[in-house]
Amino acid sequence: MGMENQAKxxxxxxDFIALLDEHMPQVRQGGLxxxxxxRGLCTMVATPQPDMVRAGGTLSGPTMFALADVALYGAVLxxxxxxxxxxxSNMTITFLRKPPIRPLVAEARILKLGRKLAYGEVLIHSExxxxxxxxxxxxxxxxxxxxxxxxxxxxxxxxx
Amino acid sequence: MGMENQAKxxxxxxDFIALLDEHMPQVRQGGLxxxxxxRGLCTMVATPQPDMVRAGGTLSGPTMFALADVALYGAVLxxxxxxxxxxxSNMTITFLRKPPIRPLVAEARILKLGRKLAYGEVLIHSExxxxxxxxxxxxxxxxxxxxxxxxxxxxxxxxx
Amino acid sequence: MGMENQAKxxxxxxDFIALLDEHMPQVRQGGLxxxxxxRGLCTMVATPQPDMVRAGGTLSGPTMFALADVALYGAVLxxxxxxxxxxxSNMTITFLRKPPIRPLVAEARILKLGRKLAYGEVLIHSExxxxxxxxxxxxxxxxxxxxxxxxxxxxxxxxx
Amino acid sequence: MGMENQAKxxxxxxDFIALLDEHMPQVRQGGLxxxxxxRGLCTMVATPQPDMVRAGGTLSGPTMFALADVALYGAVLxxxxxxxxxxxSNMTITFLRKPPIRPLVAEARILKLGRKLAYGEVLIHSExxxxxxxxxxxxxxxxxxxxxxxxxxxxxxxxx
Numbered sequence: 176m177g178m179e180n181q182a183k184x185x186x187x188x189x190d191f192i193a194l195l196d197e198h199m200p201q202v203r204q205g206g207l208x209x210x211x212x213x214r215g216l217c218t219m220v221a222t223p224q225p226d227m228v229r230a231g232g233t234l235s236g237p238t239m240f241a242l243a244d245v246a247l248y249g250a251v252l253x254x255x256x257x258x259x260x261x262x263x264s265n266m267t268i269t270f271l272r273k274p275p276i277r278p279l280v281a282e283a284r285i286l287k288l289g290r291k292l293a294y295g296e297v298l299i300h301s302e303x304x305x306x307x308x309x310x311x312x313x314x315x316x317x318x319x320x321x322x323x324x325x326x327x328x329x330x331x332x333x334x335x
Numbered sequence: 336m337g338m339e340n341q342a343k344x345x346x347x348x349x350d351f352i353a354l355l356d357e358h359m360p361q362v363r364q365g366g367l368x369x370x371x372x373x374r375g376l377c378t379m380v381a382t383p384q385p386d387m388v389r390a391g392g393t394l395s396g397p398t399m400f401a402l403a404d405v406a407l408y409g410a411v412l413x414x415x416x417x418x419x420x421x422x423x424s425n426m427t428i429t430f431l432r433k434p435p436i437r438p439l440v441a442e443a444r445i446l447k448l449g450r451k452l453a454y455g456e457v458l459i460h461s462e463x464x465x466x467x468x469x470x471x472x473x474x475x476x477x478x479x480x481x482x483x484x485x486x487x488x489x490x491x492x493x494x495x
Numbered sequence: 496m497g498m499e500n501q502a503k504x505x506x507x508x509x510d511f512i513a514l515l516d517e518h519m520p521q522v523r524q525g526g527l528x529x530x531x532x533x534r535g536l537c538t539m540v541a542t543p544q545p546d547m548v549r550a551g552g553t554l555s556g557p558t559m560f561a562l563a564d565v566a567l568y569g570a571v572l573x574x575x576x577x578x579x580x581x582x583x584s585n586m587t588i589t590f591l592r593k594p595p596i597r598p599l600v601a602e603a604r605i606l607k608l609g610r611k612l613a614y615g616e617v618l619i620h621s622e623x624x625x626x627x628x629x630x631x632x633x634x635x636x637x638x639x640x641x642x643x644x645x646x647x648x649x650x651x652x653x654x655x
Numbered sequence: 656m657g658m659e660n661q662a663k664x665x666x667x668x669x670d671f672i673a674l675l676d677e678h679m680p681q682v683r684q685g686g687l688x689x690x691x692x693x694r695g696l697c698t699m700v701a702t703p704q705p706d707m708v709r710a711g712g713t714l715s716g717p718t719m720f721a722l723a724d725v726a727l728y729g730a731v732l733x734x735x736x737x738x739x740x741x742x743x744s745n746m747t748i749t750f751l752r753k754p755p756i757r758p759l760v761a762e763a764r765i766l767k768l769g770r771k772l773a774y775g776e777v778l779i780h781s782e783x784x785x786x787x788x789x790x791x792x793x794x795x796x797x798x799x800x801x802x803x804x805x806x807x808x809x810x811x812x813x814x815x
Contacts, residue, residue, distance in 0.1 A: 199715070201707075201708075204706070225681070226685065230678035230679060230739040230740060231739070236743045236746070237717060237720055237721035237724055240720045240721070240746075241717035241720070241721075244716050259710040262711075263716045263750055264612070264638075264750060265638070265747065266720075267427045267746070267748075268747075269478070269744070269745040270743055270744060271449075272447070286474055287431040287432070287471060287474075296456070311446055311447060314447075316427065316476055358550035359555070361545070361555075364546070387521075389518065390519060391579070391580055391582075395519070396582070397557060397561035397564055400561075400586075401560075404556050404557055404560075422556070422593065424772070425587065425589040425745065426587070426588055427747060428585065428586055430582065430583055430584060433582065451771055589774055589796065589798070591769075606751065606791055606794055607751040607752070607791060607794075614749055614751060631766055631767060634766055634767075636749065636796055638749070
């Protein structure tokens, strides 16, 4: 599904990590890490921290949102290249089961790259459980707004 | 992805068609048809009708919503069996490109079957274009509420 | 709440009706009518038709989606003027109770008018029941994409 | 709009603060505070912290999500009473403008209290700017799942 293919990602994993550390240092300091990037795909992991835990011995909704949001950001950059100013336009997240206090894995993929918006989905499951097993913990979909300087350049190129 | 598997669907395609014709005759009269059902999956098609067309030579958003909604309903019933009273609790639909006036194919799959809610996603593309090609026309996600008589029975069985 | 004010709507109710009849004749033919327009606001009504009814003696989800979608479209046009090509970018609808078979009233209001997107919400209740009474039947939020010719003009004006 | 009224909130502001500190200490430690509670309404404030800031001199999306999520939780508890195990079922958040690095105010209100789900919306604006001024920074809607022990009790009472 989606736009993933064998083409090279527009940003390498190491460069995405450097961009995060420069512009959003809280991401990695907060326990989120970048596992893999391909064109149109980004996998990130949340390693449980005390501030992620909530009542009932589970991980909080905002933790899963933050993980989904940055994984989708990585997937967007894997297609448009390094762009600190791409921002979430909207996001819908559905919580499917309470995860145990174990690492969470988020797999984001782009379903549509437009001129102004990039749309994708994120599947979140607990480490060691596959999405195949129907064990999704959360599912998110959302749009990132692509900065207009970038989209203006793309448009000029398309029209040239 | 999801909960689809080789197990038999809890309702056969013919019985789903009969249920629609009895309880929601407008579905098939309005140009929507059931192409395929498996456990956790339902594929439906919208054949363009005059009232689906809108400005710009494209198919309307409400047409795509109606198609996504009933395809997800089919996918829910493929897991819980015939249940006229299952109703949509919420749905988010994102329109990704304006489709030409050609049949639309919606593929719904259940991502989580809970006791009270079933959650799934629907991918819509124009007939003859694959989702593989990155040519999605719309993407929807949503919850169906499972009637509590049914969920009460399920619960009793689970506890027994 | 929102951007509504005493300023004149950018399209009059009669002109919105004419635009619908020209570009989306199915709207009014299908039982939806325009009750009121102000700047940033549009009220529409769905008068029950046989094809709106579904199992359980209630009105269908797609009927409520279609009503919310066109009411939000009216609210967008009340701010940007007649624009047949504005299209829904995404919409989230939550169904709160099963409505009886009575007219449904949808009140749409714009919460943010941007250059590329207009965002708003729609409250739906049964005719004769107020939103004040906590009797909402459905609630929707969504974005409309503003055609870029229009947004390019707006941008030029803003920069001039 | 909604179900707010003069009736007493089912949890007092002080008791909600104590519940947060016991079950989700990260909320207040992270810079979020409870400003006001009424029945069906909860106002919370995010005071900027270093880990809330992101590229472009603005506050991050996950900060706004976390604020919206806990404000809606407060609004739910204002109707059902102290309930540590109520959890977000789904949430849609739309980011409307990049906020400056100033306190953010979130106003949550319940639009529907059902037996299993409570649905509401959250309006977020920068401190000192009113929602009246059309200056919303973000808007969220979502469902909280009400624990079934509680809903079973409510049901028994309703049937008695």
